[in-house]
Every structure is written in C-alpha cells, then in structure tokens.
Amino acid sequence: MIVDLPDTTTNDINKKITGLREEGGAITLSRVLTLVIAPDSDECLEDAVEAANYASREHPCRVIVAVAGDRGAQQARLDGQIRVGADAGAGEVVVLRLHGELADHAESVVLPFLLPDTPVVAWWPGAAPAVPARDPLGKLAIRRITDATSSPDPLAAIRSRLDGYSDGDTDLAWSRITYWRALLAAAVELEPHEPISSALVSGLDNEPALDILAGWLASRIDCPVRRTSGELKVELVRAGETITLQRPQTGVTATLSRTSRPEARIPLARRETKECLAEDMRRLDPDEIYHEALQGIGKVQYT
Structure with a gap:
C-alpha cells in the first residue's frame, strides 16, 4: 500500500503511520534500526528503496528517504509518502520530498521519524558528502554508507573516502569484494x-x-x-x-x-x-580493515 500526503507536516505523517499500522492489525513491530536514505536524484530513488526493502527482510527497520524537490520554490513545503505491506519490505518506508528552504534542512524533518532507542544508519546511494560524519544527516547516524560506484569519477570518489573518513564509515565498493x-x-x-x-x-x-x-x-x-x-x-x-x-x-x-x-x-x-547494503547493515562498529584498505590505495602502482 502506498499513501501520498501532499503539502503535509511531520506530525500528520506520523499520525498516518500509526493509523495504518492499527488498521493492519500490527500494533507493535520489532525493528532493529532506522535507515535514512539521501538520494541525489529521483532516478536512483526507486532503486535505493528496492535495495532497502530487500535488506530490511534481514534487518527489520524503518526506512526514511529524504530527497530534495523544488529547491527554488518560494514556500517551504513537505510532500510525504508512506509505503507499507508489500511495498515496504519488513517495516515501513517514509518518503519525504522537501521543497524550498526545507531542502537544506533535511535533518530536522527526518528527526521526528527516527525510532527511539535504535541505531541510525545513513546511506547516500548517489553523490555523497566529502565528510559523511559532518553532514547533518550523517551526524544522526552511527553507520554511514556511501557508494563510489555511482559517482561520476569512481576512482576519485574512493580515494577521497580516506580524507573524509570517520569511524563508522564504509562504502559499498568494499562489500562488493x-x-x-x-x-x-x-x-x-x-x-x-x-x-x-x-x-x-x-x-x-x-x-x-x-x-x-x-x-x-x-x-x-x-x-x-x-x-x-x-x-x-x-x-x-x-x-x-x-x-x-x-x-x-x-x-x-x-x-x-x-x-x-x-x-x-x-x-x-x-x-x-541490495546484497552489499544488507551486509553493511550487519555490523555497526568501526571497520578498521576498510580504513587500512583506503590507506593502502596510496601505495598502489597504476599502470
């Protein structure tokens, strides 16, 4: 089931989530974390949600997608969409489309939807911030996942991960190998x-x-x-x-x-x-071997 809530508020979206769960007979859900996705375009949004739904079957979670809409809009506006049941894996998906000035404050819109007392994982399926741990959404998370493969210059992207590294960072290129x-x-x-x-x-x-x-x-x-x-x-x-x-x-x-x-x-x-994402959601502690591998790239001879 997919429910669209145009020009809404975070409070109204939360009320609708509760109502949908009660209508479906699910009063409590066992969810182990909150996954926050920050796609850089509509093109990668659906692929990211599909991957998150697959991963949620191993790691039941709430998926929150924060995507910028019309940044040039004169009035700040929030369009919401809730996906439950077959459209949401083992949990629910909340898509937040941010317009106007709201697009620059995604963290404040995401905050009311974070599950209490559960860890937060942030994922950038497209372009990622230079230092994920300093990004407003990254500050909410203890695990931050990027994907250099989707960058315009993949080699430059994976090399830059070292300068922006903080404990808890990883990249899907690492789990691919x-x-x-x-x-x-x-x-x-x-x-x-x-x-x-x-x-x-x-x-x-x-x-x-x-x-x-x-x-x-x-x-x-x-x-x-x-x-x-x-x-x-x-x-x-x-x-x-x-x-x-x-x-x-x-x-x-x-x-x-x-x-x-x-x-x-x-x-x-x-x-x-989807397989790489599921693997990276299995561990929430710092990956020291990944960090050492990033350092090792500087020793590689390119021919």
Missing part, C-alpha cells in the same frame, strides 16, 4: 607458505571495488601491487607458484588457478547493491 578477499586469503594460507613477491589487480578503470581491493592487498602484503585495466583478475606471485583468480566481466563463475595444481571453478557473480 568480500568474497574476492575471502578466496584470496584462503588461497594464500595454503602451502607453500611463501611470501608474496608481487600482486596485480586488473579490470575496468571505472570499478572502484578493484581499487580498494588493490588497496587492501597493499595494506596486507609487503610487495609491489599494480592496478591496471584489462580482463578481470587478481594475480599473486610468490617463488613457488602464481595464484590467479579471474572471472569474465559479465560472468558468474570464477576460476582459481595455482601453478601445477588443478583449476577450481567457483560461483562468484557480481554482487548487487
């Missing part, structure tokens, strides 16, 4: 247990997940790490063998090969935004 990191770490742990002498990360130039993967390698191993464009693969070279993990750019199955050993074929499809 979770399985890659796990497979590479597991392969390195096997014999012959020799140090890695060089590493190569290859793939599309506009894929920041590969840049932070290279940064992660540079932060963990004491050897040159190169990032280049080409086929999607990671090569780790040591004296006794070369470990290669590769996958077609649009494929779903990767190949893990090691010198003088049989190849292993592994399901490794590109992770969708």
